[in-house]
Amino acid sequence: MSITPARRTPPARRARRVLAPVLGLASLALVAGASTAPTAVAAPDGDGAALKDLPAYSPRLDERQPSDRRFTTARESCSDAPRELPVNEFTDHRELGVELDRIERVSEGRVDVEEIGRSNRGREIWSARVGTGDTVVMLVSEIHGNEKVGTEAVLDLLEWVGTRETAKAKRWRDELTIVAVPKMNPDGAELDRRGNDQTWSEVTARFPQLRGSEEAWNYYDTPRTGDDYAAAPGFDTNRDFNPDLDYFPRAEDFPGSSEETGWYITPEARTVRDLYRGLTAEFGEVDTYVDLHHQGACYVMPDDPDEFVTMSISGQFVADPATKPEYAEYAADYDLDYSKRLNVAVNRSLQAAAADRPLFGNITLYPQDIDLPGTALGSFALNGSGAVLFEIRGQTQTLGQRYRAVLTRAAYLGLDGMLSSIASGQVDRLDPAEYDAIPPRGPSIGSARAADEDARVLRQQQRD
Ligand SMILES: [Zn+2]
Numbered sequence: 001m002s003i004t005p006a007r008r009t010p011p012a013r014r015a016r017r018v019l020a021p022v023l024g025l026a027s028l029a030l031v032a033g034a035s036t037a038p039t040a041v042a043a044p045d046g047d048g049a050a051l052k053d054l055p056a057y058s059p060r061l062d063e064r065q066p067s068d069r070r071f072t073t074a075r076e077s078c079s080d081a082p083r084e085l086p087v088n089e090f091t092d093h094r095e096l097g098v099e100l101d102r103i104e105r106v107s108e109g110r111v112d113v114e115e116i117g118r119s120n121r122g123r124e125i126w127s128a129r130v131g132t133g134d135t136v137v138m139l140v141s142e143i144h145g146n147e148k149v150g151t152e153a154v155l156d157l158l159e160w161v162g163t164r165e166t167a168k169a170k171r172w173r174d175e176l177t178i179v180a181v182p183k184m185n186p187d188g189a190e191l192d193r194r195g196n197d198q199t200w201s202e203v204t205a206r207f208p209q210l211r212g213s214e215e216a217w218n219y220y221d222t223p224r225t226g227d228d229y230a231a232a233p234g235f236d237t238n239r240d241f242n243p244d245l246d247y248f249p250r251a252e253d254f255p256g257s258s259e260e261t262g263w264y265i266t267p268e269a270r271t272v273r274d275l276y277r278g279l280t281a282e283f284g285e286v287d288t289y290v291d292l293h294h295q296g297a298c299y300v301m302p303d304d305p306d307e308f309v310t311m312s313i314s315g316q317f318v319a320d321p322a323t324k325p326e327y328a329e330y331a332a333d334y335d336l337d338y339s340k341r342l343n344v345a346v347n348r349s350l351q352a353a354a355a356d357r358p359l360f361g362n363i364t365l366y367p368q369d370i371d372l373p374g375t376a377l378g379s380f381a382l383n384g385s386g387a388v389l390f391e392i393r394g395q396t397q398t399l400g401q402r403y404r405a406v407l408t409r410a411a412y413l414g415l416d417g418m419l420s421s422i423a424s425g426q427v428d429r430l431d432p433a434e435y436d437a438i439p440p441r442g443p444s445i446g447s448a449r450a451a452d453e454d455a456r457v458l459r460q461q462q463r464d
Pocket of ligand 1: 147292294
């Protein structure tokens with residue numbers, strides 16, 4: 001993919017003109033492929049080539065598109081079986097550097113980009129900070145390298161808040177300090193896979209006290225979800241967090257498990273931990289922490305098995321520390337109600353947009369009966385941050401870049417509603433009970449569920 005400073009910004013008039021023929025071709029391809037293609041999600045991009053070049057802050061993406069029926073309808077078969085699909089439309093690591101430079105420049109320095117660390121293979125991990133407010137919101141994307149839509153939404157959001165002179169943008173800048181890590185796991189992102197790129201012997205070289213202990217449970221060194229971890233092992237960095245921000249790895253804490261805390265053995269998790277700790281020192285607390293993920297492609301709405309879920313959200317990742325002795329020290333700071341109100345703001349924004357484009361309304365709650373203190377969200381929620389999980393539909397091994405534009409807009413709308421609500425103070429007046437009324441996720445109708453690694457881990461945990 002070629003790099004140009006002006007990313008996906010074709011003139012709107014040209015975009016409008018090519019819309020009809022592109023959709024026509026897509027429909028033809030769908031009809032032609034219907035009898036041969038076993039999996040609906042492998043069909044050509046139905047999102048409209050013109051619309052997908054719009055930035056996610058464009059309200060034109062809120063208009064209903066003829067192809068939306070294909071996105072939502074679950075009448076066709078759906079598969080979570082991993083496949084090789086193009087991802088070139090997503091912003092890769094090198095392009096991210098170019099794009100962040102551009103945003104810093106066009107925002108005249110309002111967006112401040114910084115290298116905050118390096119991945120295990122030496123790639124820069126960048127943060128982008130904008131706003132001068134007292135309320136800190138961290139936005140982290142691509143902690144799993146095959147979950148890429150959040151990165152696009154965050155970039156568009158940084159550009160919008162950094163360049164606009166509207167009352168809303170000014171309020172955000174005055175009230176908030178937004179600190180984004182658009183691509184937390186660049187090695188995994190370049191490999192288009194979940195885990196990072198790090199061997200156990202690299203861990204023990206850095207932490208010699210772990211020599212002879214068992215390998216971490218979240219170490220992947222055998223093939224999974226279509227990726228060859230045998231050739232290039234790695235860790236699920238989103239199980240490497242610990243609510244004790246000063247934790248140092250101890251041999252007796254391995255191999256661990258999904259319901260136990262992690263260790264900060266990956267440089268990527270340490271980088272985000274250091275950023276969080278630095279912001280806590282600077283501001284007293286990180287008000288809100290958002291992690292942007294993707295889930296399986298084939299979940300349906302609980303009340304309508306013919307409609308796919310666009311996104312699941314959540315504010316609950318750990319058992320209530322008041323009920324678990326080993327978390328007792330975090331009980332005073334933990335604020336589940338605040339996390340719920342933040343999620344309510346996300347949901348309200350998407351439900352409002354659903355009036356014009358119904359697929360934005362297909363929002364469900366991620367499973368609530370989980371206890372994952374080794375996730376970034378779990379660890380930071382225990383430290384008192386309001387926590388928000390986005391689980392956008394379909395990882396790259398099942399959807400590729402097929403619905404990039406519409407899913408980026410969905411993530412953008414959710415972030416926009418949440419940030420506006422924090423900046424205006426409305427979030428404090430929202431009712432946590434509204435969170436509990438968000439429908440639970442329906443079942444996955446996928447013919448192969450193995451690709452949804454989070455679901456596999458959850459099932460395992462529920463069996464334990
Ligand atoms: Zn994920």
